[in-house]
Amino acid sequence: MNKDLTVGEPRQVLWSFCLPLFGSVIFQQLYNIADSLVAGKFAGENALAAVGNSYEVTLIFIAFAFGCNIGCSVVVSKLFGAKNFKDMKTAVYTTLISCTVLCVVLMLGGFLFSGKLLAMIHTPSEIMQDSALYLDIYILGLPFLFFYNVANGIFSALGDSKTPFIFLAFSSVSNIFVDILFVKVFRQGVAGVAWATFICQGVSCILAIVVVLRRMHAIKVNERVPRFSGRILKDIAVIAIPSILQQSFISVGNIIIQGVINGFGAGVIAGYSAAVKLNNMIITSFTTIGNGISNYTAQNIGAGKMSRVRKGHKAGLWLVWFVCIPVVMVYFVAGKYLLYLFMENMEGEAMKTGIEFLRILSPFYFIVSTKLVTDGILRGAGMMKQFMTATFTDLILRVILAILFAGMFGSIGIWCAWPVGWSIGTGISLVFYHHGPWREKPKQ
Secondary structure, three states: OOOOOOOOOHHHHHHHHHHHHHHHHHHHHHHHHHHHHHHHHHOOHHHHHHHHHHHHHHHHHHHHHHHHHHHHHHHHHHHHHOOOHHHHHHHHHHHHHHHHHHHHHHHHHHHHHHHHHHHHOOOOHHHHHHHHHHHHHHHHOHHHHHHHHHHHHHHHHOOOOHHHHHHHHHHHHHHHHHHHHHHHHOOOHHHHHHHHHHHHHHHHHHHHHHHHHHHHHHOOOOOOOOOOOHHHHHHHHHHHHHHHHHHHHHHHHHHHHHHHHHOOOHHHHHHHHHHHHHHHHHHHHHHHHHHHHHHHHHHHHHOOOOHHHHHHHHHHHHHHHHHHHHHHHHHHHHHHHHHOOOOOOOOHHHHHHHHHHHHHHHHHHHHHHHHHHHHHHHHHOOOHHHHHHHHHHHHHHHHHHHHHHHHHHOHHHHHHHHHHHHHHHHHHHHHHHHOOOOOOOOOO
16 A cells, blocks of 8 residues: 655664565566576576576666656655645656657667677677577567566555565566476477566566556546646656666676676676576665665655655665675575576586675675665655766776776686775765755754
């Protein structure tokens, strides 16, 4: 149900709102983890490499879906906090219409250029066909990806983090069984992995959109609600476009890095593909908590309650650091056993690569989680220039250093680029946060 995030003790409100979001993203990541796990176990190392290789291209599409989610969510949050329900409903309908157009354009572009992108990142010939097949099926499911993300953004904007959790828990668990059915029983290989995701995400999307429309219908206003507004679309775009650019540049950066990794052979690709899934699961979890903090910030700014923003930032930091402690310990000490879920061989280059990746990156999760919480505050407040500056600094450094370190230290040098970019980006985000409009006034 809808929940007002502008009342109640900030830590309790934020934790109760964000914990279901955290659970949701764990299930969301099960989609990609299940794809890689089933591909690696039942279709072989080349299938695992193909799914991991294609994943870097799919992140471009995810970037656009994520931007639409955030743009809609922040604007709807502010309108909900201000109790402006007429414009809030118009914002929802405007987003759905705009996303339909954007999705059609991206599908056309995807079918035309995905093969060229695979060639551009030096995809090895032995996995090219499977990578292309996986991408083609994935692109067919883009409408489900987009509308499901928008629905999640709307639920979060209304203070409801439990409904998307329920949808994701059901569809993610179903995806594991359908993956196994298509790959192990029907022997469809990489195509089976892609079709399983298509079906399960499609069911989740349809259910989510139905609930959103019913939720909008239940909110009564005394005047006619326009189905589209150019003014509100502009407000959404101000938040969405920088978020899309952020995620797109991250995706492009990851593609460049994937191209560097591909030069080290299928073993390193497979090891990276498995380890990066575990890494992305926790990073995406922090990002989702940051998105929840954006909703909290936007609602409170809409209600004119600036003092609650600083308390929300502190509560968010305690939450992500609480999550970091067990994750860092498990990844650093027992990462080998998690990677074995994706592989049949406990030794070899793939396993060695995955262990190195996790041990280098995991201790720095405390730093990057601080950045993502702080970015959530900046984004919820509409401080998009500051948000983009910190993000692009992190990304550009990671890409440049990955290329340089790869030539100097081999594949292990690529993994070392992540902590440097995270640390500098976090420092920049914190500087911007401490100069935000919620800062304490100096004592006379």
